[in-house]
Amino acid sequence: MTFFDKPGRFAVSLGLGLAALAGVASTAAADTIELRMATLAPSGSRWEKTLTDGGSKVSKATDGRVTIKYYADASQGDERDYIGKIDAGSLDGAAVTSVGLAMIEPSIKVLELPMMFASVEEMDYVRKKMWKSFQKKFEKKGYQLGDAGDVGPTYFLSKEKVESLADLKKLKIWRWSDDDVVEAMYKELGISGVPLGVPEVEANLTSGKINACYGPPLASMTLGWTPPKVKYMTSMPMAYAIGATVIKLDAFNKISKEDQKAIQKITKKVAASLKKAVRKDNKESEKQLKRKGITVVTTPDTMIAEFTTAAEKVWKKLVGKLYTQDQLDKVLKYREEYRKKNAK
Numbered sequence: 115m116t117f118f119d120k121p122g123r124f125a126v127s128l129g130l131g132l133a134a135l136a137g138v139a140s141t142a143a144a145d146t147i148e149l150r151m152a153t154l155a156p157s158g159s160r161w162e163k164t165l166t167d168g169g170s171k172v173s174k175a176t177d178g179r180v181t182i183k184y185y186a187d188a189s190q191g192d193e194r195d196y197i198g199k200i201d202a203g204s205l206d207g208a209a210v211t212s213v214g215l216a217m218i219e220p221s222i223k224v225l226e227l228p229m230m231f232a233s234v235e236e237m238d239y240v241r242k243k244m245w246k247s248f249q250k251k252f253e254k255k256g257y258q259l260g261d262a263g264d265v266g267p268t269y270f271l272s273k274e275k276v277e278s279l280a281d282l283k284k285l286k287i288w289r290w291s292d293d294d295v296v297e298a299m300y301k302e303l304g305i306s307g308v309p310l311g312v313p314e315v316e317a318n319l320t321s322g323k324i325n326a327c328y329g330p331p332l333a334s335m336t337l338g339w340t341p342p343k344v345k346y347m348t349s350m351p352m353a354y355a356i357g358a359t360v361i362k363l364d365a366f367n368k369i370s371k372e373d374q375k376a377i378q379k380i381t382k383k384v385a386a387s388l389k390k391a392v393r394k395d396n397k398e399s400e401k402q403l404k405r406k407g408i409t410v411v412t413t414p415d416t417m418i419a420e421f422t423t424a425a426e427k428v429w430k431k432l433v434g435k436l437y438t439q440d441q442l443d444k445v446l447k448y449r450e451e452y453r454k455k456n457a458k
Contacts, residue, residue: 147368149182149361152190152199152208154312162186165209168384175376180369192311193217194292200362207258207361211265213293215358219251220294221437224445228299228353229425231449234267234393237354239452240445257360261385265355266330266396271344273325275411279303279420287326288315296328298432299352302424312337319343330355331399332392341407350413352421 155162162184169182190196190205193214199205208214212226225244231237245262252259276282282305289296289307300307308324316338318324327339331347334340369377404410433439 146178147180147365149180149206149365150185150204151182151359151361152185152196152205154188154193154209155184155186157186164384164388168380171380172377175380176373180373180377188313192292192313194311200360206365207359209357209359211355211357213290215259215360216294216436217292218255218257218360219248220435221251221441222248223295223432224437224441226353226356227295227425227429227432227445229422230429230445231354234264234354235456236449236452237356240448241356243448244441244444252360253363256363258363258366260359260361261389263357263385263389264392264396265357266332266392267351268328268330268353268355269351270326270328270348271334271339271408272327272346273344275346275409276326276348277411277414277417279417282326285326286324288318288324288328294436295428295432298428299424302428302431303421315339316343328352330396331403332396335399335402340403345407345409347403347408347410348413349410350418350421 151165153162153165155165165182165184169184173181185205190199190208193208193210194217196205196208196210197214197217200208212223215222225237225241225248231240241262249259270276270282270287272282272285272287274281274285276285282303287305287307289300289309291309291311297307308318310318310324315324315327319327319339320343325344327334327344329337329339334344334347400410429442433442
């Protein structure tokens with residue numbers, strides 16, 4: 115669902131802000147092309163600086179024919195706003211989580227189902243097997259989908275200790291208003307979530323309208339979901355959140371083949387380094403949360419079992435609504451392949 119100086123919001127998708135430019139479609143070159151990109155990253159954060167630096171390298175490599183302008187600080191709204199503005203032509207692309215990606219191609223949510231993966235390595239294996247098929251789907255929708263990236267393991271954070279599903283049900287817990295999967299999971303678990311956009315969460319934690327939320331440690335640090343607003347974090351990740359950058363093909367098609375090659379060389383390095391950084395910074399952010407006063411509560415086996423049972427029902431219920439049975443079967447097939455290869 116995110117996340118050193120001051121890391122960017124939902125870092126994985128932000129880290130791929132340049133990666134989507136690699137492999138763009140071919141057309142005649144234009145004199146100067148400015149790609150307008152939206153990001154939740156705060157100005158001055160390491161992520162915003164990294165993206166801006168990458169954009170400078172792209173400009174230099176293309177002799178100024180291609181420039182990239184990033185709108186940081188959620189100045190363009192939430193991810194729903196980004197996709198709407200891209201379609202309207204006021205933006206060319208955006209760095210988004212799976213929530214934003216699903217507004218273009220809902221079936222990509224099959225890669226971020228709750229309680230599906232036991233480790234990030236397991237998720238990596240399945241995602242790598244299926245990502246190209248999603249890039250083709252996005253292309254048919256008029257978008258270039260960049261390389262897959264991480265947001266991180268999603269934990270519950272709360273002001274009160276959570277040691278059971280019953281404890282969680284008592285809380286006023288945030289639900290991202292545009293996340294269909296989390297909405298379905300909450301319904302299956304009997305949780306009444308408070309629907310809000312990401313930029314609204316911190317203020318509502320402060321005011322007390324909500325007293326719990328969910329997200330990767332890096333997102334929690336970046337977005338200000340820290341003590342005293344929250345004091346506890348579950349040891350159980352509900353999911354492994356993903357993201358990527360999307361750019362409208364109309365914008366891609368203005369870039370020449372020559373400049374595409376120059377951009378690809380830069381963006382491959384940026385994407386690879388930031389993917390590693392996201393995973394490292396999630397671990398570091400968990401340590402920072404603890405230093406700030408967060409207590410990690412060991413999730414009981416009974417609660418994990420309840421979540422797993424509910425999740426498996428949700429996987430099936432969303433077939434035909436977000437993704438196909440064949441797509442779900444492939445995720446399970448590749449997951450099983452990984453487990454057999456790595457069985458000890």
